[in-house]
Amino acid sequence: MASPTTSSCLLFLLALLLPHAAVGVPRRHRFPPLQLVPVNASEPPTTFFEVDRPIRPPGGSVGPCSTLLLSDSFGYTYGLPPSTAAYAPPKCLAAARARGGSVALAVLEWNADCRGRQFDRIFGVWLSGAELLRGCTAEPRPNGVHWSVSRDITRYAALLSEPAEIAVYLGNIVDQTYTGVYHANLTLHLYFDSGPPPPQHADLILPISRSLPLDDGQWFCIQSSTDVQSKKLAVPSNTYRAVLEAFVSFHGSDEDWYAHPPNEYIEANDLSGYPGNGAFREVIVKVDEDIVGAVWPFTVIYTGGVNPLLWRPITGVGSFNLPTYDIDITPFLGKLLDGEEHDFGFGVTNALDLWYIDANLHLWLDHKSKKTTGGLISYNAATSGPSVESEFRELDGQFVTTASRHVSATGWVESSHGKVMTTFNQRFSYKNSNVYSKNSTVQVVNQTIDTTSSVLTTNGTTVLQSEEVRQVFPLYLFTGTSDEVGDEYSMVSAVKLGINERREGFSNSSLQNAQSARGSMRVKKNLVISGTGENHQVYKYVGTDGCYLRDVSSKDYNIVSDHSDDSCLKRSRDILSRSPSGLLRRSVDQTVQVDS
Numbered sequence: 269m270a271s272p273t274t275s276s277c278l279l280f281l282l283a284l285l286l287p288h289a290a291v292g293v294p295r296r297h298r299f300p301p302l303q304l305v306p307v308n309a310s311e312p313p314t315t316f317f318e319v320d321r322p323i324r325p326p327g328g329s330v331g332p333c334s335t336l337l338l339s340d341s342f343g344y345t346y347g348l349p350p351s352t353a354a355y356a357p358p359k360c361l362a363a364a365r366a367r368g369g370s371v372a373l374a375v376l377e378w379n380a381d382c383r384g385r386q387f388d389r390i391f392g393v394w395l396s397g398a399e400l401l402r403g404c405t406a407e408p409r410p411n412g413v414h415w416s417v418s419r420d421i422t423r424y425a426a427l428l429s430e431p432a433e434i435a436v437y438l439g440n441i442v443d444q445t446y447t448g449v450y451h452a453n454l455t456l457h458l459y460f461d462s463g464p465p466p467p468q469h470a471d472l473i474l475p476i477s478r479s480l481p482l483d484d485g486q487w488f489c490i491q492s493s494t495d496v497q498s499k500k501l502a503v504p505s506n507t508y509r510a511v512l513e514a515f516v517s518f519h520g521s522d523e524d525w526y527a528h529p530p531n532e533y534i535e536a537n538d539l540s541g542y543p544g545n546g547a548f549r550e551v552i553v554k555v556d557e558d559i560v561g562a563v564w565p566f567t568v569i570y571t572g573g574v575n576p577l578l579w580r581p582i583t584g585v586g587s588f589n590l591p592t593y594d595i596d597i598t599p600f601l602g603k604l605l606d607g608e609e610h611d612f613g614f615g616v617t618n619a620l621d622l623w624y625i626d627a628n629l630h631l632w633l634d635h636k637s638k639k640t641t642g643g644l645i646s647y648n649a650a651t652s653g654p655s656v657e658s659e660f661r662e663l664d665g666q667f668v669t670t671a672s673r674h675v676s677a678t679g680w681v682e683s684s685h686g687k688v689m690t691t692f693n694q695r696f697s698y699k700n701s702n703v704y705s706k707n708s709t710v711q712v713v714n715q716t717i718d719t720t721s722s723v724l725t726t727n728g729t730t731v732l733q734s735e736e737v738r739q740v741f742p743l744y745l746f747t748g749t750s751d752e753v754g755d756e757y758s759m760v761s762a763v764k765l766g767i768n769e770r771r772e773g774f775s776n777s778s779l780q781n782a783q784s785a786r787g788s789m790r791v792k793k794n795l796v797i798s799g800t801g802e803n804h805q806v807y808k809y810v811g812t813d814g815c816y817l818r819d820v821s822s823k824d825y826n827i828v829s830d831h832s833d834d835s836c837l838k839r840s841r842d843i844l845s846r847s848p849s850g851l852l853r854r855s856v857d858q859t860v861q862v863d864s
């Protein structure tokens with residue numbers, strides 16, 4: 269399919285700069301704030317942050333060797349090409365390899381600041397067309413804000429050893445109202461060990477993205493439920509493993525897709541122009557005509573979402589460093605090793621304008637063979653839903669949406685490593701309850717996305733790879749509006765969201781990342797003119813590679829309490845280090861709920 273023109277994406281993005289109409293209720297959930305309290309110009313900028321586990325170098329590694337990759341300012345950047353810079357492998361990398369060493373850890377660090385007033389903006393970082401980082405900006409204050417993001421990019425080590433071009437796109441506009449200019453530095457930190465690179469890192473990474481030159485990011489723009497964007501790629505004939513890593517973000521009319529009513533509600537109440545299509549979205553990943561996997565995305569709330577004062581200085585889960593999603597397509601290699609180009613494409617069920625999607629194809633090559641062979645043994649991509657039960661009268665009512673999907677593929681690849689069998693499974697379930705009451709001035713959303721993915725690789729007698737990942741994404745959203753006079757109204761809101769994850773295999777871990785926020789605001793002409801917000805987050809990680817706990821609370825830009833700990837209980841280590849035998853043949857029975 270042809271990609272959308274740059275102008276079509278650009279026109280949509282420019283439309284975001286216009287004040288959203290106060291269309292009554294339901295309302296949109298995206299706002300920039302005015303200055304709410306006096307600020308002392310001598311005060312330092314406020315530091316915003318996303319709670320995450322610190323990235324620590326492996327024991328015995330040497331470093332860091334740090335290189336500034338790009339430094340630029342992003343003001344009126346809509347309709348302009350990305351900021352680019354030539355990338356040359358750091359001299360320390362060549363020196364380490366000359367000594368027989370390899371990259372033990374690679375960290376990409378984004379540091380940025382901004383003063384004034386501005387919407388939240390999305391940005392992306394690409395190297396040789398492969399996306400390395402996607403994030404949302406902080407919304408600034410007059411005295412300034414600062415934030416940083418660190419992402420472990422060790423899996424991209426194959427890209428770091430070759431000269432290339434790095435590109436950063438952050439679309440922004442500055443005018444009399446929105447004055448914030450984003451100033452950003454991008455730095456690479458490398459750590460080295462004395463041995464060869466571990467086999468879990470790919471030998472080659474092929475970008476599934478748009479190519480420069482562009483007046484936009486290198487992501488694909490998905491603008492409707494029928495829009496499919498794709499790129500043709502040829503896979504090297506000696507490939508023996510392939511994993512597709514997808515980047516996904518949702519914007520504009522679909523930024524709050526999980527809160528949308530179905531079209532029948534829109535039509536029955538003459539809410540023309542308000543987004544509908546229900547509250548279910550699914551990203552479909554295809555190779556040629558085969559559905560090789562799906563993404564049911566985590567509900568990231570950006571820094572201007574619901575009530576911007578909820579996310580200051582603790583930002584929403586995943587908003588500064590958006591999650592990526594892996595799909596193992598090794599079982600399909602038998603169809604891809606013919607030397608021909610194949611179509612890698614993306615679509616979004618029920619999509620409204622706009623989704624940004626691209627991917628990186630991680631490939632492992634057999635250096636002892638010129639050609640590998642393979643075949644697909646079994647394949648299934650069954651789906652159920654979405655199914656919607658609705659009951660409403662005028663503006664009040666309830667909509668319950670459910671869906672499920674199972675993707676499974678088993679295939680073999682023969683290489684110098686022998687004949688290896690790989691099975692990849694995905695199971696998804698989804699439930700969303702969306703209730704409007706009090707003449708639709710109150711909306712309550714309860715949603716749970718439950719996903720399990722697993723990979724099992726054997727050579728007939730030995731398990732070579734065994735991993736199962738279960739993720740549960742709970743979401744609760746309450747919004748209530750009142751005191752509407754002209755283009756001004758009040759809103760109270762509460763949000764609970766999180767990621768509950770358990771990984772089992774050759775290494776095991778458990779993550780509970782729960783966030784609870786609430787606040788109120790007065791809105792005039794789509795600007796927050798007064799209000800308050802508070803946020804409490806608990807992040808608990810226990811793994812065979814260590815532990816980390818952080819319990820932090822904020823209110824109105826200030827940290828109220830903050831406790832962190834990286835010690836492990838012996839019992840937790842013992843549980844997580846148990847044998848993975850039979851791991852992928854049983855279900856995960858424990859589901860962790862977001863704390864009240």
